[in-house]
Amino acid sequence: MMARKVLALNGDEAAAYAVKQCKPDVIAAYPITPQTIIVERLSDFVADGELDAEFIAVESEHSAMSACIGASAMGARAYTATASQGLALMYEMLFVASSFRLPIVMSVANRALNSPLNIWNDMSDTMGARDCGWIQIYNENSQEVYDFTIQAFRIAEDHRVLLPVMVCHDGFVVSHSTEGVEVLSDGEVDSFLPPRDPVYPLDVEKPVTIGCVGVPEYYPEIKYQQEVATKKSIETIKEILREFNESFGRSYGIVEEYRTDGAEVALLTIGSISGTAKEAVDEMRAEGKPVGLLKLRLFRPFPIEALRKSLSGLKVVGVVDRHISFGSCMGGALNMEVRAALYEMKDRPHVMGFPTGLGGRDIRVEHFLKIIDELLMIAEQDALEEEYKVVGCRGPGCIGP
Amino acid sequence: METWEEVTFAGYILEPGNAESYKTGDWRSRQKPVINQEKCTFCLLCWIYCPDGAIIRKEGEVEIDYYHCKGCGICAYECPSGAIRMRSEMEGE
Ligand code: SF4
Ligand code: SF4
Numbered sequence: 001m002m003a004r005k006v007l008a009l010n011g012d013e014a015a016a017y018a019v020k021q022c023k024p025d026v027i028a029a030y031p032i033t034p035q036t037i038i039v040e041r042l043s044d045f046v047a048d049g050e051l052d053a054e055f056i057a058v059e060s061e062h063s064a065m066s067a068c069i070g071a072s073a074m075g076a077r078a079y080t081a082t083a084s085q086g087l088a089l090m091y092e093m094l095f096v097a098s099s100f101r102l103p104i105v106m107s108v109a110n111r112a113l114n115s116p117l118n119i120w121n122d123m124s125d126t127m128g129a130r131d132c133g134w135i136q137i138y139n140e141n142s143q144e145v146y147d148f149t150i151q152a153f154r155i156a157e158d159h160r161v162l163l164p165v166m167v168c169h170d171g172f173v174v175s176h177s178t179e180g181v182e183v184l185s186d187g188e189v190d191s192f193l194p195p196r197d198p199v200y201p202l203d204v205e206k207p208v209t210i211g212c213v214g215v216p217e218y219y220p221e222i223k224y225q226q227e228v229a230t231k232k233s234i235e236t237i238k239e240i241l242r243e244f245n246e247s248f249g250r251s252y253g254i255v256e257e258y259r260t261d262g263a264e265v266a267l268l269t270i271g272s273i274s275g276t277a278k279e280a281v282d283e284m285r286a287e288g289k290p291v292g293l294l295k296l297r298l299f300r301p302f303p304i305e306a307l308r309k310s311l312s313g314l315k316v317v318g319v320v321d322r323h324i325s326f327g328s329c330m331g332g333a334l335n336m337e338v339r340a341a342l343y344e345m346k347d348r349p350h351v352m353g354f355p356t357g358l359g360g361r362d363i364r365v366e367h368f369l370k371i372i373d374e375l376l377m378i379a380e381q382d383a384l385e386e387e388y389k390v391v392g393c394r395g396p397g398c399i400g401p
Numbered sequence: 402m403e404t405w406e407e408v409t410f411a412g413y414i415l416e417p418g419n420a421e422s423y424k425t426g427d428w429r430s431r432q433k434p435v436i437n438q439e440k441c442t443f444c445l446l447c448w449i450y451c452p453d454g455a456i457i458r459k460e461g462e463v464e465i466d467y468y469h470c471k472g473c474g475i476c477a478y479e480c481p482s483g484a485i486r487m488r489s490e491m492e493g494e
Pocket of ligand 2: 440480485
């Protein structure tokens with residue numbers, strides 16, 4: 001086999017390049033930092049005739065999602081991208097897309113929400129949208145963004161799934177960092193991702209009504225059907241991931257383990273911060289400390305079984321959230337979810353949350369070393385004093401600065 | 402009624418124009434109008450006033466469409482001939 005091309009792409013460009021190869025029929029998007037490059041590149045591709053798609057330059061993100069919903073409902077492959085306030089403005093339509101079971105793919109370059117105005121990275125945007133019925137995939141670097149954007153279309157359009165997918169990457173840290181990305185040939189993408197086969201395409205001979213009233217006599221049945229489809233999608237996601245790994249020589253997992261052999265404590269991370277955390281794990285391992293790391297790829301559907309398996313046998317887990325769920329019992333959504341998933345497990349580990357890197361605050365190896373010290377102390381005492389502690393914040397009660 | 406496995410995909414309506422077969426009359430206030438055809442003069446005031454279009458105009462007489470009638474009693478109130486009586490649902494036919 002010929003060696004694959006390696007292109008210098010930042011996270012946004014990797015998303016755009018993958019989308020181009022996935023040949024969407026309709027792109028409706030509004031530029032917003034730090035996702036703008038995706039929209040710019042895609043509009044270039046269309047203008048230059050490299051991509052035969054309808055590019056709709058909408059006036060807001062609410063309209064971007066609405067246009068994608070219309071396009072997808074008629075049978076088109078539809079794509080959009082957003083971040084932060086843009087995602088927030090889409091909120092109403094996010095539920096409509098998933099409830100209509102439309103396989104829309106959306107890239108999100110994760111960015112903090114206002115106020116104060118902040119264009120930098122955290123995950124308060126997509127974590128806040130976790131209950132919208134979308135599949136959520138989180139990526140660590142440009143290569144992952146590329147690979148999972150392609151898989152997202154396959155997952156979304158699989159007839160056993162038929163759900164919209166958010167493909168998330170951290171703003172700036174990934175979106176604007178140029179890395180080498182090994183890209184597939186157009187032919188390889190074509191063979192992995194056939195054209196969409198819509199179940200109810202627009203057909204004047206066979207009209208259907210989508211989005212009618214669901215009276216109380218029907219609403220619960222329709223919603224439970226959606227819940228079952230979402231929960232079951234994890235099997236299809238795993239199957240597609242396996243096929244992708246085997247076809248293109250990758251080794252991704254739903255929950256990825258790093259140096260967990262013999263680990264007593266572990267960090268559980270999501271997104272680009274995993275790279276920094278791995279450095280800290282390496283340093284601790286060099287000192288002989290039993291530390292490992294788990295990287296969560298999928299947040300919706302939540303991979304309960306895989307996570308329980310990976311976490312069993314550990315004494316302490318430190319869950320690194322990238323946002324605050326204000327007033328919740330566990331600091332961040334990831335920590336809440338992990339603790340809830342482990343609750344009925346015998347010999348479950350202690351779980352402590354570390355909301356980190358808010359609004360783009362730089363989180364370095366030292367921060368993770370402090371977190372790991374805390375985890376090792378909990379392991380020694382076999383007791384947890386606090387459910388969570390914010391990392392990267394000045395003042396009492398936090399691990400700073 | 403259908404279970405979650407039996408309802409259509411995402412609640413889509415797959416047969417067009419099925420509003421006709423949608424019965425809204427499965428609820429009504431606790432009374433229903435009954436026409437005394439002998440008193441009726443076919444003035445059609447009830448037909449005009451009924452907010453649910455539940456008065457059916459036939460050749461020389463009016464009939465009530467109990468699937469759509471909500472039992473509001475407007476027809477009985479407006480009928481100048483006292484031809485419509487509101488009867489308790491409990492009374493039977
Ligand atoms: S009771 Fe009300 S709804 Fe029924 S026929 Fe009379 S006016 Fe119409
Ligand atoms: S208002 Fe009374 S009299 Fe006139 S048509 Fe109706 S039932 Fe007959």
